[in-house]
Amino acid sequence: MSSFHLHVRDGAADGAGSSSEPSTGPAPAPDAAPEPGTRDDAPDEVHVPDEVHRAAVTGAGKPLRRSAGIVLFRRGERGPEVLLGHMGGPFWRRKDAGAWTIPKGGYDDEDPLEAARREYAEEIGHPVPAGNLLPLGAVLQANGKIVTAWAVEGDLDPADQRSNTFELEWPPGSGRRQSYPELDRVRWFTLDDARAVAVTAQAALFDRLGEALTNSS
Numbered sequence: 001m002s003s004f005h006l007h008v009r010d011g012a013a014d015g016a017g018s019s020s021e022p023s024t025g026p027a028p029a030p031d032a033a034p035e036p037g038t039r040d041d042a043p044d045e046v047h048v049p050d051e052v053h054r055a056a057v058t059g060a061g062k063p064l065r066r067s068a069g070i071v072l073f074r075r076g077e078r079g080p081e082v083l084l085g086h087m088g089g090p091f092w093r094r095k096d097a098g099a100w101t102i103p104k105g106g107y108d109d110e111d112p113l114e115a116a117r118r119e120y121a122e123e124i125g126h127p128v129p130a131g132n133l134l135p136l137g138a139v140l141q142a143n144g145k146i147v148t149a150w151a152v153e154g155d156l157d158p159a160d161q162r163s164n165t166f167e168l169e170w171p172p173g174s175g176r177r178q179s180y181p182e183l184d185r186v187r188w189f190t191l192d193d194a195r196a197v198a199v200t201a202q203a204a205l206f207d208r209l210g211e212a213l214t215n216s217s
Contacts, residue, residue: 069104125162
């Protein structure tokens with residue numbers, strides 16, 4: 001059974017993370033639900049022809065950006081739950097809806113799965129749990145970043161999360177640089193709740209996870 005993938009063609013994307021990536025946009029439709037317990041070390045490549053390059057970037061002259069992440073899920077009393085992180089830094093401090101994301105990060109000439117593992121470990125403070133990886137395919141965020149993700153079943157006490165940090169001049173123009181966590185906290189959400197608070201395009205990842213788990217039961 002094939003994994004989800006994203007095509008960008010004819011000047012439009014079929015579907016719509018650093019820690020400051022608010023996003024909106026439709027998500028790509030899957031070819032078919034992947035089987036839980038499968039692993040795709042080489043997910044379908046995202047092809048972006050030159051003539052539609054501008055459809056996947058936020059401004060002229062910017063290169064295509066890619067990001068990879070992990071969706072940690074567990075089975076709760078109200079159904080599947082996913083672990084999301086609240087984006088760190090002063091911009092997101094008082095925001096909730098749209099300020100949560102899967103652990104993820106950018107990569108260039110790196111295997112996307114290895115990038116996803118690295119970013120998860122950096123932002124959560126623990127390695128990706130051992131287990132079968134479920135490829136969830138890619139989504140295109142409104143900021144032009146293509147995010148590829150895998151799901152894995154596991155558990156984590158949110159109090160045990162430890163994130164790496166980044167530096168930012170704050171307040172702007174003050175000349176004072178401060179350190180902030182990439183993710184300032186994590187929390188478990190049901191799939192419905194996750195759709196309501198996460199970066200908009202990532203909702204498609206939760207849809208695909210729910211569909212795959214339903215098909216496997």
